[in-house]
Amino acid sequence: MGLKDSTTEEKILEAAKNVFMKYGLYGARMQDIANIAGINKALLHYYFRSKEKLFDSVFEKALEKYFDQMTVIGDKSLPIKDRLNVYVDNLFDFFREYPQMSMFIIKEISINPQMFHEKVAKLKYQKSMLIPTLQEAMEKGEIHSFDPEIFMINLHSLCAYPFLASPLYKAILQKNGYNWDEDAQNRIKESVKEFISFKFQ
Amino acid sequence: MGLKDSTTEEKILEAAKNVFMKYGLYGARMQDIANIAGINKALLHYYFRSKEKLFDSVFEKALEKYFDQMTVIGDKSLPIKDRLNVYVDNLFDFFREYPQMSMFIIKEISINPQMFHEKVAKLKYQKSMLIPTLQEAMEKGEIHSFDPEIFMINLHSLCAYPFLASPLYKAILQKNGYNWDEDAQNRIKESVKEFISFKFQ
DNA sequence: GTCTATACGCAGATAGAC
DNA sequence: GTCTATCTGCGTATAGAC
Numbered sequence: 001m002g003l004k005d006s007t008t009e010e011k012i013l014e015a016a017k018n019v020f021m022k023y024g025l026y027g028a029r030m031q032d033i034a035n036i037a038g039i040n041k042a043l044l045h046y047y048f049r050s051k052e053k054l055f056d057s058v059f060e061k062a063l064e065k066y067f068d069q070m071t072v073i074g075d076k077s078l079p080i081k082d083r084l085n086v087y088v089d090n091l092f093d094f095f096r097e098y099p100q101m102s103m104f105i106i107k108e109i110s111i112n113p114q115m116f117h118e119k120v121a122k123l124k125y126q127k128s129m130l131i132p133t134l135q136e137a138m139e140k141g142e143i144h145s146f147d148p149e150i151f152m153i154n155l156h157s158l159c160a161y162p163f164l165a166s167p168l169y170k171a172i173l174q175k176n177g178y179n180w181d182e183d184a185q186n187r188i189k190e191s192v193k194e195f196i197s198f199k200f201q
Numbered sequence: 202m203g204l205k206d207s208t209t210e211e212k213i214l215e216a217a218k219n220v221f222m223k224y225g226l227y228g229a230r231m232q233d234i235a236n237i238a239g240i241n242k243a244l245l246h247y248y249f250r251s252k253e254k255l256f257d258s259v260f261e262k263a264l265e266k267y268f269d270q271m272t273v274i275g276d277k278s279l280p281i282k283d284r285l286n287v288y289v290d291n292l293f294d295f296f297r298e299y300p301q302m303s304m305f306i307i308k309e310i311s312i313n314p315q316m317f318h319e320k321v322a323k324l325k326y327q328k329s330m331l332i333p334t335l336q337e338a339m340e341k342g343e344i345h346s347f348d349p350e351i352f353m354i355n356l357h358s359l360c361a362y363p364f365l366a367s368p369l370y371k372a373i374l375q376k377n378g379y380n381w382d383e384d385a386q387n388r389i390k391e392s393v394k395e396f397i398s399f400k401f402q
Numbered sequence: 403g404t405c406t407a408t409a410c411g412c413a414g415a416t417a418g419a420c
Numbered sequence: 421g422t423c424t425a426t427c428t429g430c431g432t433a434t435a436g437a438c
Contacts, residue, residue, distance in 0.1 A: 023227075039404075040405055042405070105369065110223065149374065176350060178350065188351060198399050230413070232414095252415090
């Protein structure tokens, strides 16, 4: 991971990301983060003051990336189907780095919706125009008509869940002679694109 | 929920299920569980000895239900496509009661695979024959050929994720004039069955 | 900036009365 | 079986030397 050439702050953020992704906010231990970062526990507080603030830093950085890769949806120079395929590519790249991100967002909203909306508001946040974009294309008769909310839910399910469940699939796939590697992820990605084609046919 | 007519043990298990489902093992507080069950904290320990053991009781009960609803896959009196549709019905019923169950299984496997396999071994566990069943049907030419592992992952994604993300969808759907109610869940279920039809066409 | 040693509080667990 | 009061330990957070 090239941790050796990073600054202490970067090392901490990288270690914290991995520990939080594996154990969640409450399950994560500051001691583990310090060990993995190769520094002392007290230094975590020197840099980030508290566990919550450290989590927030990881979370906000991820949230920013998450919204960044979403902007392609609004790019009107491409046909809607192409935009969706690029969006899926982006989502897969994102989840490779932050496999548990959806759960963090979900928990955050579930436990403290106010806080979450404040964090989102801080970003140069461009609202995902997926649903209105689909509706518009349907009205123009460019695509076959279907329920855009359900489609959005299906699409997110297909992209997010395999990464959430990766510890499980690592085990299952290995028993069947496969690995949870980039190749497996790409085969899943192709199946998602196949699903998009099916809905757009 | 009819908590009033239940025994103390049932009240505890019901409360514990909800709190664990919302906050996870580490995020859950024994005090919260006691409050919701309408009893004292000490009584939790009287009945279940420790937090971990209480969690295990909830978890094992759920695991049993989870495997129960899976047996239909092996029921050779039905065509494979019908079996899958019943399986999806069962899965949706299960996730309505235990929306976060997949994450518990996943975390358990991720953190302590040994323990998980022991728990499964205790059940009158019938291995999901989904993949071999599909392979057999393909070899016989009953269904069109596709990758059964990827299909299984897609199917689980489509069923499990909407419940994991339900706090999120509650918020999103409400903004668009819908609710996260049984009707919404049924529309998602229909879309999953549509996906099955698509793969089996 | 980084460390060791230590304080502090919270949540799980226990003792013991009723 | 159920309660109140109390203990204990762990994990976050701080003080202070270097």
